[in-house]
Amino acid sequence: MIKKIQLPLQTVNLIAGFMVWVLISSLLPFMKEDISIPADQLAWVTAIPVILGSLLRIPLGYLTNLFGARKIFMISFIILLFPVYYIAHASAFTDLLIGGLFLGLGGAIFSVGVTSVPKYYPKERHGFINGIYGAGNIGTAITAFTAPVIASQFGWSLTVQFYLMLLAVMALANFFLGDKKEPKVRTSLSEQLRGIAKNEKLWLFCLFYFITFGSFVAFTIYLPNFLVANFGLEKVDAGIRTAGFIVIATIMRPIGGWLADRFHSLKLLMFVFGGYTLAAMLLSFAPSIGLYTAGCLTIALCAGMGNGVIFKLVPAYFPKQSGIANGVVSAMGGLGGFFPPLILALLFKLTGHYAIGFMALSEVALASFVLVIWMYYQDRLGMSAQILNSTAEGIMVTDSKGTIIAVNPAFSKLTGYSAEDVIGKNPNLLKSGLQDGGFYKKMWLDIEEKGFWQGEIWNRRKDGQNYLEWLTISAVKNEAGEIQQYAGMFSDITALKTKSV
Numbered sequence: 001m002i003k004k005i006q007l008p009l010q011t012v013n014l015i016a017g018f019m020v021w022v023l024i025s026s027l028l029p030f031m032k033e034d035i036s037i038p039a040d041q042l043a044w045v046t047a048i049p050v051i052l053g054s055l056l057r058i059p060l061g062y063l064t065n066l067f068g069a070r071k072i073f074m075i076s077f078i079i080l081l082f083p084v085y086y087i088a089h090a091s092a093f094t095d096l097l098i099g100g101l102f103l104g105l106g107g108a109i110f111s112v113g114v115t116s117v118p119k120y121y122p123k124e125r126h127g128f129i130n131g132i133y134g135a136g137n138i139g140t141a142i143t144a145f146t147a148p149v150i151a152s153q154f155g156w157s158l159t160v161q162f163y164l165m166l167l168a169v170m171a172l173a174n175f176f177l178g179d180k181k182e183p184k185v186r187t188s189l190s191e192q193l194r195g196i197a198k199n200e201k202l203w204l205f206c207l208f209y210f211i212t213f214g215s216f217v218a219f220t221i222y223l224p225n226f227l228v229a230n231f232g233l234e235k236v237d238a239g240i241r242t243a244g245f246i247v248i249a250t251i252m253r254p255i256g257g258w259l260a261d262r263f264h265s266l267k268l269l270m271f272v273f274g275g276y277t278l279a280a281m282l283l284s285f286a287p288s289i290g291l292y293t294a295g296c297l298t299i300a301l302c303a304g305m306g307n308g309v310i311f312k313l314v315p316a317y318f319p320k321q322s323g324i325a326n327g328v329v330s331a332m333g334g335l336g337g338f339f340p341p342l343i344l345a346l347l348f349k350l351t352g353h354y355a356i357g358f359m360a361l362s363e364v365a366l367a368s369f370v371l372v373i374w375m376y377y378q379d380r381l382g383m384s385a386q387i388l389n390s391t392a393e394g395i396m397v398t399d400s401k402g403t404i405i406a407v408n409p410a411f412s413k414l415t416g417y418s419a420e421d422v423i424g425k426n427p428n429l430l431k432s433g434l435q436d437g438g439f440y441k442k443m444w445l446d447i448e449e450k451g452f453w454q455g456e457i458w459n460r461r462k463d464g465q466n467y468l469e470w471l472t473i474s475a476v477k478n479e480a481g482e483i484q485q486y487a488g489m490f491s492d493i494t495a496l497k498t499k500s501v
Helices: 003-021 023-034 039-055 057-067 069-088 093-103 110-120 123-154 156-177 189-197 200-231 235-262 265-284 289-317 322-351 355-390 409-415 437-450 494-500
Strands: 394-399 404-407 452-460 466-477 483-492
Touching: 003 023, 003 069, 003 110, 003 123, 003 156, 023 039, 023 069, 023 093, 023 123, 023 156, 023 200, 023 235, 039 057, 039 093, 039 200, 039 322, 057 069, 057 110, 057 322, 069 093, 069 110, 069 156, 110 123, 110 322, 123 156, 123 200, 123 235, 123 289, 189 322, 200 235, 200 265, 200 289, 200 322, 200 355, 235 265, 235 289, 265 289, 265 355, 289 322, 322 355, 394 409, 409 483, 437 452, 437 466, 466 494
Parallel strands: none
Antiparallel strands: 394 404, 394 483, 452 466, 466 483
């Protein structure tokens, strides 16, 4: 029973954590009325919570594997009581910076569940399961929508204090309902770091999540104040529109994970970054509120889908280091939400508009689109190489002129010739002399007419011993129908032939 409730419990944990994480950005229009905040420092107030929310994800992912999600969630909610109380009584700009920094723990708990929840489900469901858990980021929408409404009635300070009760309830829920017997992973931190640091796939996933989750966080903290300042919307209206952005991105997250369980994840990411490129280009032209809404909604769709797909990919590529890999990737996503608001604020101060910032997002998304295509074809080549190296049959590939260009390990095992012995040479070195010229003439005539030849042939090993093999030679043609290579696959049937005789 306890194991069955871990997914809903941890999803609710994430909702609560994210509700707390965006408290300041959601209530900033109200806080500005009581606290003097320099106009050029507004971006820092909203971005500061993202720092700890990003950096803590790495150790929290690792600690989850050591101690289990129950303890990490419970302790995190208890610690969050202190910065929330401090912010509720803030009276100066510095108070918001200090409180906001430690508020980041609410965002850092993301790596706890994304490390823990997959332990309870088979691998073929990890995309959807992580997507459901990740949908807990709807907590940002709940705060963005409800906090301004409550603050308009009771004031922002009392609104923040309401969150103390939420944190206390969640700490108790984890104490009583968390899984005390969650499987632990005892691999040392240094060993896990060594296992992932040299794998370029990790850093590509970091870049992709930097964009997808980063843009989700950035738009969440940037939209409320931006919509009020640039389009003259009411504060509650701006909160509702921001909540709509968050809801769409949140719904798309499990959908993205579900799609990744059924289709090729990298192909899905091509659609994600293609959509980003077009939407960011639209926003860079500073359109009307209607077109601006269309651009933001497209980014919400792409962000949610991309977030779901990426956390299907991470455990697939790093099954033994999932805790630390999830932490590193999710940390980069959090940092992706830290820098854009600051950059946009700086660009606006220098140029008077945000066009350059959005165009930069478009260019980075386009570069990611190209990198995803590269990864896709690298994976296909890697799969081909794995098949070539692991098959029990010997394989030899020649160019169109008959010069050997590649062999596999099974070839060397069956013939005694290493790759260095044969590459650059003619297959004639394998001839046993037991077949006459007519045999080879008919073989090549069949290859020319049919595109392949198949049959028995005697060849000679490096040690001079003859053996009988079953050989298939195929002509590999390009799109124009021209022969580019010849591929031969063979197996030793000498023993079988001897037994039959």
